[in-house]
Amino acid sequence: MGLKTGLIKGGKIVAHKLAPDVVNLGAKIGTEIIEKQKSLVKIPNLKDVHIDEALRILKDELNLIPTSAVAKPNIAYANESENEVVYSEPRFGRRVNPKTMVKVYYLTQEVIDKSKELLDNSVQEFKMPVVVGLNIEEAREDLQGLGLRVTEKLEKPNLKFVNTVDGQVTRVTLPGDKKVISKLKTGDRICLYFVNEEVILESKAIRDHKEQEKQALIDKVGQVAQGVAKGIHTGAVEAPRHIAKGIKTPFKKKKVRDVKRKEK
DSSP states (O other), X not given: OEXXXXXXXXXXXXXXXXXXHHHHHHHHHHHHHHHHHHHOEEOOOOTTSBHHHHHHIXXXXXXXXXXXXXXXXXXXXTTOOTXXXXXXXXXXXXXXXXXXXXXXXXXXXXXXXXXXXHHHHOOOEEOOOOOTTSBHHHHHHHHHHTTOEEEEEEOOOOGGGTTOOTTBEEEEEETTTEEOOSOEETTOEEXXXXXOHHHHHHHHHHHHHHHHHHHHHHHHHHHHHHHHHHHHHHTSSOOOHHHHHHSHHHXXXXXXXXXXXXXX
């Protein structure tokens, strides 16, 4: 029978017994959720992949139902290549059920030419918007809407990514890992760094390993200190003066006994 904590008068916490059927139901629901998560398919990042290859991957390798559609002209597409994928619905990175329909948007030469015309007629300067913390797909779409060219880069595992979520943008730089310190203009290229599930899991593994090492060191130091203290107390170990001075009780007693002997 399971236990459930609750509050009663006076703020005291008590445990209530849960009926076996309630516990079993909770376990069943938890198992079903886990199994459902396992069965979901993650739509991969197919940006810049040829449309034919993207459709093949989604259909043959991931058991999804892909359809293609031509993207609308956008300043961000002015320097892209024909037949390249630009985005999908649902977005890259989303988890969906098998057999889900996925619409893949790609570029034609006509779209690219019109995008170049838009770029020529609308070059402007602006301050970099705040996108750190957003989902990578949302951030990319927002920045491309401003006419920026976006390159996505995956971070390497690090302790600072332990509390992030899948697809979260972590930083924005100019090419060459240079900081964005001035205004940007239409057509500039920027780099969006983000984390995925693998990076987060490896970051947590690094944290756990460091915590284990730290705890092992603390335990070892504690054992050594305990052994030394015991040896000093029993007289098996001769302690240096600065240590012996700190262990007050045994030495104070010894000093009192020595004074009494002198008085006799």
